[in-house]
Amino acid sequence: MPKVLISDKLSPAAVEIFRARGLETDFKPGLSAEELLDIVADYDGLAIRSATKVTKEVLAKAKNLKVVGRAGIGVDNVDTAAATSAGVVVMNTPFGNAITTAEHAIAMMFALARQIPAADRSTQDGKWEKSKFMGVELTGKRLGLIGCGNIGAIVAERARGLKMRVAAYDPYLSDDRAAQLGVTKVELDELFAEADIITLHTPLTDATRNIIDAGAIQKMKAGVRIINCARGGLVDEVALRGALETGHVAGAAFDVFVEEPAKENVLFGAPNFIATPHLGASTTEAQEKVALQVAEQMSDYLLTGAVTNAVNMPSVTAEEAPLLKPYMKLAENLGAFTGQVIGSAIKSVAIEFEGQAAEINPAPVVAAALSGLLKPTLASVNMVSAPVEAQARGIAVTTIKHDRPCDYQTMLRVTVETGERTRSMAGTLFAGTLPRLVDVQGIAIEAEFGDHMLYVRNYDKPGFIGSLGSALGDAGVNIATFHLGRREEGGEAVALVEVDSAVGEDLLAKVKALPNVARVDALKF
Structure with a gap:
């Protein structure tokens, strides 16, 4: 039977689940790095x-390892x-901590508004x-959410119960979802000015790193209060200290820091600053929930081959x-292409299946398309979390199967609608397994997906x-x-260029400045 090592503190219920499913289980929390290297080869x-x-x-030593299960959302330590x-499959439990993290943010808000830690001391x-x-009272105050996905939506709901006025900045938040949550959609500068x-x-990505920096703080009203229970690195800690x-900032409450464990930090000792040691997920209920989930997921994979909540492979049955x-890879690439060029909030997504594709199970393919579409903004999104993230943002997802004749033996089409425009991409499988872009x-254009590509819209x-x-x-x-592809001679055309290295902003600007170029984007797949 497969053998499992639990190397961190998990609920005893997780051990019971592994053993009840017939897996040999060793519970050894607190192993040093050297001790883990010595024994990890023995485990599946x-x-x-x-x-x-x-x-x-560790992975080089783990010759028999098949799955790593992270009880929690973050896989930064993998x-x-x-x-x-x-x-090796890497699994997490992306939704077990949502409520407890949202509640911690609300608790930090109360502590900050009433200076509870300092008053207690x-x-x-x-x-x-x-x-x-x-x-200060929270009632009537304007709360600004940066990110209104699963956790942000829960915070919004709790804040509205406190009679706060809630505004949200989230590129993927639709008007309908904002109305459903009772929040006002705003641009980032408006949020800074009014909250x-x-x-x-929000997750930590290249786009969100230091989203609150010195410039952003200067745009905020005097006396603003800032809370971060999401990820270290979203706020410039030095600028906030100043x-x-x-x-200018009346107070701040942080549960996360750029470097953790945060034994020292520039914010420690600052006026009206509250710190907790990354406690967002630290409730009895949440820890029990994620421990049970990870044990069930790992057992299912090791015993049946089923993959759930995987961050590095599709979640499908072994059969x-x-x-x-190959269909999921094609769908992910089509979504990734669209997600990198869309540039505004998404209202709806339609995934169409034609030819042989109309006969397959569409759910994992749709999830792969959504994962590719959302990943440019939500770096941690995966095939399991993508449908939930889309739902949280009010994105309408439609699956369409056609029985009409198809130009190709099999074909997928991804169509994305925003408030400004509609974009559509189609692809097929060459030799049954090789994804190709065809529209x-x-x-019409036939192109493989390269690691680095240049997408140019031009005139022929x-x-x-x-x-x-x-x-x-x-x-x-x-x-x-x-x-190359074009609508007609002398008309609108497309160039897709696979290059051997990433294209920088300076080169993009030079290409954009060429005669007859309408737009240019650097793509990564």
Whole structure:
């Protein structure tokens, strides 16, 4: 039977589930890195929380390891790329902590508004400084949410119950979903200017890193309060310290920090600053829930091959995997293409199945398309969480199967509608397994998906190909493949160029400035 190691503190119920399912289980929390390296080769499954670091070295030693299960949402302590290369499935429990994290943010808001930690210390020190701790009411205050997904929506619901006025900035929040939640959609600068309290509920990506920096703080009203129970790195800690010192920011409450464990931090000791040691998920109920979930998921995979809540492979049954895997890859690529060029909030997504594709199970393929579509903004999204994230943002998802004749033996089409435009991409499978793009906005084109690609919308005029090639050559960027399509002679056209390295902003600007170029995007697959 498979053998599982639990190397972090999990609920005893998790051990009971593993053993009841027939898996040999060792419970050894607190292993050092060296001790883990010594024994990990003996195990098929590794159940962890945040303390165990699953590094390349660990994975290299873990010759029998098939699955890593993280009881919680974050997999920052797992080298997912190395795990994928080693054929190890990485699972998490993305929704078990939502309520408890939202409640912690609300608790921090109360503590900040009434200076509860400082007042408690003062009183227990024998002082009675009643006039010193003048608080503010939450009723009627404007709460600004940066991120209104699963956790942000729960915070909004609780805040509205406190009679707060809630505004939200989230590129994927639709008007309908905002209305359903009773929140006002705003742009980021408007949120900064109007919010009395700002709370962050977004993943840490290149787009959100230091989303609150010195410039953003200057745009905020004097006396604003800031709460971060999401991820360290969303706020420039040095800039915030300065604003707390001057009083422009009246207070801040953080559960997360750029470096953890945070034994030292520039914010410690700042006026009206409250800190907790990453307690967002630390409730009895949440820990029990995620422990049970990870034990069930890992047992299912090791015993039946079923994959649930995987961050590095599709969640499908073992029987479906060989057939569905190439379709899911094609759908993810079509979604990723659209997600990288869409540029505004998504209202609806339609995934169409034609030819042989109309006969397959669409659910994992739709999930793969949504994962690709949302990943440019939500870095941690996966095939399991993508449908929930889409629902949380009010994105209408439609699955359509056609029995009409198809130009290809099998074909998928992803159509995304925003408030401004509609974009449509279609693809097929060559030789049954190789994803190919065959249609971009009604323009026929046949192109494989490369790691790095340049997408150019242009007008079909003489000299374009030469000028584009020269621009790339002058920048030292090698062209791997070059694909063209056009509506009509001299009309709107598309160029898809696979290149050997990423294209920087300077080169993008030079390509955009070429004659007859309408737009250019750097794509990554």
